[in-house]
Amino acid sequence: MIMLGMFCVRVFSGLMGFRATPRVRSLHSFPGITVAQIDEEVAKLLQLKAQIGGDDGKHQFVLKTAKGTRDYNPKQMAIREKVFSTIIGCFKRHGAETIDTPVFELKETLTGKYGEDSKLIYDLKDQGGELLSLRYDLTVPFARYLAMNKITNIKRYHIAKVYRRDNPAMTRGRYREFYQCDFDIAGQYDAMIPDAECLKIVHEILSGLDLGDFRIKVNDRRILDGMFAVCGVPDDKFRTICSTVDKLDKMPWEDVRKEMVNEKGLSEEAADQIGEYVSLQGGMDLAERLLQDQKMSQSKQACAGLSDIKLLFSYLQLFQATDKVVFDLSLARGLDYYTGIIYEAVLTQAGVATVSTEAQNGAEESVSVGSVAGGGRYDGLVGMFDPKGRKVPCVGVSIGIERIFSIMEQKAEAAAEKVRTTEVQVMVASAQKNLLEERLQLVSELWNAGIKAEVMYKKNPKLLSQLQHCEESGIPLVAILGEQELKDGVVKLRVVASREEKEHIK
């Protein structure tokens, strides 16, 4: 009791103090009190908590990775590197540079960028010093990077992990730690040319990865806002109604309508008008028709968006990419920072294994198999970071690589493919005992000559186990040392698959 009593008194007296802003300070009478003191007391409390927890029992230890995360084993890594090489190959073909940013940012850098999704941001513990958060995407760090370095033109890709405290669905490739592969074009350019290149890139990557058929839905934030305006949505409800429309790929219109009316307080009439528009899909022709639409054409914003959609389709024709692109008014995308065109790619056929997984959980999700890429134009984001508010128009795309990994892994498993996880060319083996030194010397010579080679870490390994290792890990050649060969100054080289042998002068 004595110890705890003292602790409480100390903490209490500490708590009475925190740094007050000039305005707040007048409210109370404790001078010279700082935020650092709050930090200190917090640290003490948490330390105490750790001590309490530690006493609970010695071996409650759980052997697992954090919720929503996973390790990659060597086979998964081999698949991952193959996918990355296709994607990076495409980014480089389009002339992109690459950058990297830290995994955490100042908390305030992320504040106010993600709308309702902000609650999914991972914060770091306040251990003194700056308040930090794990990055939620690569776009906000990119905008911060541009503003900080006063860069007005760049075409860059960035492949790195991002973090979201979302509800994980690991079998479907939804993790709390996951890779994003972003390609963005920043700079003041003529309308829709960089935007069309982003869509071309999605088209190339999804075709190149051979994931089955796909569709790229496009829409424009200005069309959505114009539509909301002409349907009678109050200005201050645009963003929240937009978030609700965004759920159309996950729930039926009836539920979306209910959320609009019951939760967001929209009139039934407005909701029904929205309902009519968001059921529309088409191509350049739909954009033309809507430009003639009595209601829609009243919105200048909507018209600007519709004209750009037309222009976009004309460029996509030159890129031979219109076959997969659909103008879809139900596409909203949840993030706050988009200002113009938005897009999302979905696979329309799932791999066999994927479909069966989803069937177990009920079949209603089989229509929209999953978004594998998304992006859009965000002309205001960099300006939010610039002290003078200077704008740098940007458009970009993010490839949802985890979903793609899942599909590729399931494919490899289904095909029972043998995935090699090393590139070793030669195994240095011995047929007799006491040849460790000779093996080490030979493997070292091979390494020095740039040849990928292995040796068993045993003094006297059996020839059979050395050959078995070759077969298991797909090593094509084995160099066999024996006493006779050493006398003759030769090495016997055997092709593992055919057992063909040849002697080489050492």
Add this chain to the structure above:
Amino acid sequence: MIMLGMFCVRVFSGLMGFRATPRVRSLHSFPGITVAQIDEEVAKLLQLKAQIGGDDGKHQFVLKTAKGTRDYNPKQMAIREKVFSTIIGCFKRHGAETIDTPVFELKETLTGKYGEDSKLIYDLKDQGGELLSLRYDLTVPFARYLAMNKITNIKRYHIAKVYRRDNPAMTRGRYREFYQCDFDIAGQYDAMIPDAECLKIVHEILSGLDLGDFRIKVNDRRILDGMFAVCGVPDDKFRTICSTVDKLDKMPWEDVRKEMVNEKGLSEEAADQIGEYVSLQGGMDLAERLLQDQKMSQSKQACAGLSDIKLLFSYLQLFQATDKVVFDLSLARGLDYYTGIIYEAVLTQAGVATVSTEAQNGAEESVSVGSVAGGGRYDGLVGMFDPKGRKVPCVGVSIGIERIFSIMEQKAEAAAEKVRTTEVQVMVASAQKNLLEERLQLVSELWNAGIKAEVMYKKNPKLLSQLQHCEESGIPLVAILGEQELKDGVVKLRVVASREEKEHIK
């Protein structure tokens, strides 16, 4: 005053409660009080703090990366990728697979693995659910991975960022977020064969990167422990005295001795005996001499370590790597988990720029320019994670890549090298106006053919600005479209450097 008063009362009453373990509970009389309540109060305090900070002024926004972290710009990325390709090339030459693990682990996974350095671990905020920490190195996650997947044999590399709340020294390549490049061999093998390969790898990588001369210091935890025992260090002080010895590369013996005697309570006599041993350096001969040393030879542990050092040197001779390796009794390495051989590579000559930076801060550090690789044997770590304590012997090495990046960047800057940041082969340009569609069509054809190509995102760019872009970013070829060429069905291809031109049938 009223608000704050209420706040304090609320927090105070909250603080009186925390979950007590059975043992602690008897000390006080508040029942039903939980850790969750502490968390809640902590969250409230931090929220309050954020509000205080946030009210200070609307735009105190600081445009920066978190302390001790940095962005990589495209030039730095180009250098980074070159270094990685050398290192990965070496790991693959030695037959390593690769794995990846999440950036954060359960907090308890990291607990008790890092000795006095544990205070440098970044914790995530408790937002409900598991308590998480950012990984401090790649070794502990590797051991966790092995135990979790019951893997007893693997040779793997892992390149990823790790996190330490250390005092950053950015000009010298010391960051709070930094890359580690780890290579480890797990499995029950004959003594010192995998250990020698790890040193061979350090030798190959540091030679391959061409960083100037280097030395690899080796020692053995068993020799250190044996030495502590025969010098009269009490058993329970081995680890803390070892931490102090580890500081010998950063401070002179006098200060190390002072810390041992004054802070750690070691006798002056014991400290002086340690002082004699830790001044010794040599090769296989030194190991032989110490095996005969009257005092040292009393320790079985030390003798086992010394015999292994002899064996190691014999294998290194076969690998032609002894030229850079020194047996150095002052090498301690701070981490708790090492059980056998330990090593550390240092550059003995710094790049020009590095030396001048250090000269500014006083010249005393010019001898040991900096550790660029380190590692050792840790036979007990995996067993700490295995529910049944099954051991998997491991030995590995970690390349300190940030230090290497710094040197390479300074080198590139000093040489005023032109580093290309893209791989674009052709720029599709136009000599006249109104050829946007033709340019887009041609660049799309090139992309489809796998050629790295760019086009300016303007309707009517000037030929000069298109050519300037080629020169600035090192694009070797430009395909120029003009009305005449279009009529003739050809494309004019110009070599940017020589201005040589040729017509090609389109």
